[in-house]
Amino acid sequence: MKNNYLKNKVALVSGSSMGIGKAIAWDLLQQGAEVILNGRDDEKLERTKNEFLANGFNVYSVIADIRDQDECKFLVDQAIGVYGQLDILVNNAGMSSRGSIEHSADTNFTILSETNFTGAAHLSKYAIPYLKETKGHVIFINSVAGLRGMPFNSAYSASKMAQAALSEALRIELYDFGIHVGIAFVGFTQNDPYKKILDVDGSLVYLPKRNNLRLATAESVARSIRKMIEKRKKRITLTGLGYLANFTFRYLPVFSTWLLWLNREKIRNQYTMIGGVKQDEIAQVSNRYQKIVAGAEAEV
Numbered sequence: 001m002k003n004n005y006l007k008n009k010v011a012l013v014s015g016s017s018m019g020i021g022k023a024i025a026w027d028l029l030q031q032g033a034e035v036i037l038n039g040r041d042d043e044k045l046e047r048t049k050n051e052f053l054a055n056g057f058n059v060y061s062v063i064a065d066i067r068d069q070d071e072c073k074f075l076v077d078q079a080i081g082v083y084g085q086l087d088i089l090v091n092n093a094g095m096s097s098r099g100s101i102e103h104s105a106d107t108n109f110t111i112l113s114e115t116n117f118t119g120a121a122h123l124s125k126y127a128i129p130y131l132k133e134t135k136g137h138v139i140f141i142n143s144v145a146g147l148r149g150m151p152f153n154s155a156y157s158a159s160k161m162a163q164a165a166l167s168e169a170l171r172i173e174l175y176d177f178g179i180h181v182g183i184a185f186v187g188f189t190q191n192d193p194y195k196k197i198l199d200v201d202g203s204l205v206y207l208p209k210r211n212n213l214r215l216a217t218a219e220s221v222a223r224s225i226r227k228m229i230e231k232r233k234k235r236i237t238l239t240g241l242g243y244l245a246n247f248t249f250r251y252l253p254v255f256s257t258w259l260l261w262l263n264r265e266k267i268r269n270q271y272t273m274i275g276g277v278k279q280d281e282i283a284q285v286s287n288r289y290q291k292i293v294a295g296a297e298a299e300v
Ligand SMILES: NC(=O)c1ccc[n+]([C@@H]2O[C@H](COP(=O)([O-])OP(=O)(O)OC[C@H]3O[C@@H](n4cnc5c(N)ncnc54)[C@H](OP(=O)(O)O)[C@@H]3O)[C@@H](O)[C@H]2O)c1
Pocket: 014, 015, 016, 017, 018, 019, 020, 021, 038, 039, 040, 041, 042, 044, 064, 065, 066, 067, 091, 092, 093, 094, 095, 096, 115, 119, 141, 142, 143, 144, 185, 186, 187, 188, 189, 190, 191, 192, 194, 195, 196
C-alpha cells in the first residue's frame, strides 16, 4: 500500500539492471520515487530501462563500474545533474564467488573487495554531501555470508563483512546529520537467469537455478528494503535461513563454528560443485587497479 513517503524522493540503486537491484528499483518506482538505474552492461541496462519506460515509469540510467572511484563520482554527479537532489542510495551492486582460498585466482579477492566493499564505500562517500541536504538514506544490501567468515566463499564473505563494518561506522558518523544508514542481511534468493559469479579459476560462470533451498524472491526482498527505508530501520535479516544464521552466529558462536566444521563437506559441495555454464571470459580487475599496475610497471 502507498503511504506517500517515497513520492518524489530520488533513489540511486547501484546494480539495478537485473536481480534484486532491479526489483528494488521497480518497487520504489511504484511508490512514486524517481529512480536512477545503474550497471556495467549497456544492453542489459537499456533492456531494463525500456521495460520500465514501457510500463509508464520515467527512469534515468547510468553505465558505471562502481569498482572505479571516478565512475562512482560520475554516477552520483549524473543523478544530481538530472534530479538536483538525492534522497536514497541503495548499495546493491554485488558479485559473488566460490572456491577454497588455496585454489582461488588472485584476482577474485581484488574484484570482490572492489565491488562489495570499496565500491559501496566510494558511492556512499560521494553521496553523503547530498544526503545531508535531504536527511536521506544509505542502504547496504548485504548477505548472511556477511555475518561471519564462510568457508569456500571467503572472498565474498570477507568483502561483505567489510561492508557491514563500513555501515556500522557510517551510522555513527552520520547520526548528527539525520541520515539513516540501514543494512539488510539477505539469505538465498531466486537468482536472475543472467546472474554470474566468479568461479575459483577467475572465470565468470552463470549460476544454475537454485532448487534445493527455500528461497526468497527478489520482489519480497525489495518490499522488505522499502519498509526498512520507510521505517528507518537500522538492520534487517531476511529468509528463514537468515534468521537462524543470525541467531546462532550472534548468540551461539562456538556452536555455529562447530556446525560449519561438521558440515564442511556439504558446504564445499554446495558452493563448488553446483556447476553452471561458463562464460567465455575471464573477469577483469577494474580500470583503477589496472592503472595502478600499469603505473607501477612503467616506473620499473
Ligand atoms: N541472490 C542472492 O541469493 C543474494 C543473497 C544475499 C545477498 N545478495 C546481495 O544482493 C545484491 C544483488 O544480488 P543479485 O543476486 O541480485 O545479483 P545479480 O543478479 O548478479 O545482479 C547484480 C547487479 O549488479 C550489477 N553489477 C555488478 N557488478 C557491478 C559493478 N562493478 N558496477 C556496477 N554494477 C555492477 C550487475 O550488472 P552488470 O553485470 O551489467 O554490471 C547487476 O545489475 C548483491 O549485493 C548480493 O551480494 C544476493
